[in-house]
Amino acid sequence: MSVIIAFSMDEALRALAAHPDALILSGGTDLLVEINEGHRRLGSSSADIATSPTVLAVDRLSELRSWTIDLERSQVHIGAGVTWSELVSEPLAGLIPALAEASRTVGSPQIRNAGTLGGNLGTCSPAGDGLPVLAALEAVVHLRSATHQRDLPVAEFMVGVKRTARLPGELITGVTLPIINGWQGYSKVGVRNAMVIATASTALVADRTKRQIRVALGSVGPTVLRCSEAETMLSAAVDWENGGVGSDQLREFGGLVAAASRPIDDHRSSAAYRRHSVGVMAQRLARRAFPLESGPPGQGKSSGI
Numbered sequence: 001m002s003v004i005i006a007f008s009m010d011e012a013l014r015a016l017a018a019h020p021d022a023l024i025l026s027g028g029t030d031l032l033v034e035i036n037e038g039h040r041r042l043g044s045s046s047a048d049i050a051t052s053p054t055v056l057a058v059d060r061l062s063e064l065r066s067w068t069i070d071l072e073r074s075q076v077h078i079g080a081g082v083t084w085s086e087l088v089s090e091p092l093a094g095l096i097p098a099l100a101e102a103s104r105t106v107g108s109p110q111i112r113n114a115g116t117l118g119g120n121l122g123t124c125s126p127a128g129d130g131l132p133v134l135a136a137l138e139a140v141v142h143l144r145s146a147t148h149q150r151d152l153p154v155a156e157f158m159v160g161v162k163r164t165a166r167l168p169g170e171l172i173t174g175v176t177l178p179i180i181n182g183w184q185g186y187s188k189v190g191v192r193n194a195m196v197i198a199t200a201s202t203a204l205v206a207d208r209t210k211r212q213i214r215v216a217l218g219s220v221g222p223t224v225l226r227c228s229e230a231e232t233m234l235s236a237a238v239d240w241e242n243g244g245v246g247s248d249q250l251r252e253f254g255g256l257v258a259a260a261s262r263p264i265d266d267h268r269s270s271a272a273y274r275r276h277s278v279g280v281m282a283q284r285l286a287r288r289a290f291p292l293e294s295g296p297p298g299q300g301k302s303s304g305i
């Protein structure tokens with residue numbers, strides 16, 4: 001096994017051009033687990049060296065470790081090497097609160113100090129906590145190689161269970177997220193309260209400027225799912241001026257979100273529990289976004305969620 005430690009973007013891209021299938025190492029909190037569990041083979045003897053993949057460490061690249069705020073365009077650019085701990089700190093947490101909420105649920109302090117948003121994208125687990133938030137915010141993923149640069153909507157980047165649209169030789173350099181005028185939040189259920197991979201998760205964005213609700217679900221499909229029918233229904237049902245929504249509408253919304261999920265039974269949960277969970281989480285998030293009960297007097301005063 002050979003390890004290349006890149007100290008500049010140029011070095012990293014040159015190394016990737018020479019070794020397009022190099023294992024890119026950022027915080028290592030996913031990659032090293034995969035290696036330890038034997039899902040990735042590095043080779044342990046001199047005979048393996050010719051066939052084992054090169055490891056490219058990118059954790060020292062300042063371009064990946066930084067973020068910028070563009071208030072004129074109302075957007076934030078986050079480098080792929082920005083850690084969860086940085087995402088929960090101001091000013092990023094205030095600008096993208098749903099991402100901060102998701103980041104706080106990731107692993108332990110040690111994992112949040114090492115693990116990165118780019119690594120979450122690189123692994124592209126359906127349970128990745130950053131991914132539903134990126135999907136609901138309609139983030140753009142930036143990719144770069146020695147020969148080209150391209151931007152992909154995150155929905156096109158995530159193509160399946162731990163499968164992305166990243167090509168050999170490409171590095172994820174970061175994501176661009178809009179700073180929205182409105183409420184955004186993230187919710188997750190798991191088998192315990194901390195240090196837990198999501199059994200099901202939901203991100204909701206209420207974009208007041210576009211008068212649009214956007215919902216994305218994690219752990220209930222091969223990759224993160226959007227819920228277009230539920231989004232259209234709730235966008236039309238809420239009182240955007242006063243911040244209200246009726247309980248009946250919320251229940252209908254929760255039902256549509258649950259119907260949009262495609263969960264499976266596995267060692268973490270049954271499909272039925274997952275489907276139920278995303279419906280409940282979506283209703284709770286929507287109630288946080290629109291706290292007032294609205295609708296005809298006398299109807300649905302208690303949300304019962």
Ligand SMILES: Cc1cc2nc3c(=O)[nH]c(=O)nc-3n(C[C@H](O)[C@H](O)[C@H](O)COP(=O)(O)OP(=O)(O)OC[C@H]3O[C@@H](n4cnc5c(N)ncnc54)[C@H](O)[C@@H]3O)c2cc1C
Binds near residue numbers: 033127128
């Ligand atoms: C104990 C523990 C608890 C965890 N808890 C959670 C949790 O609650 N929620 C959650 O979502 N995840 C969790 N994880 C998984 C992991 O911490 C996250 O997915 C993290 O964001 C991965 O980031 P990393 O920098 O460590 O990635 P790495 O392990 O370095 O890389 C992950 C993958 O992405 C690729 N990659 C990394 N950077 C780039 C890049 N710039 N360009 C292209 N490809 C790249 C790598 O090649 C690899 O395939 C946990 C892991 C552990 C060990």
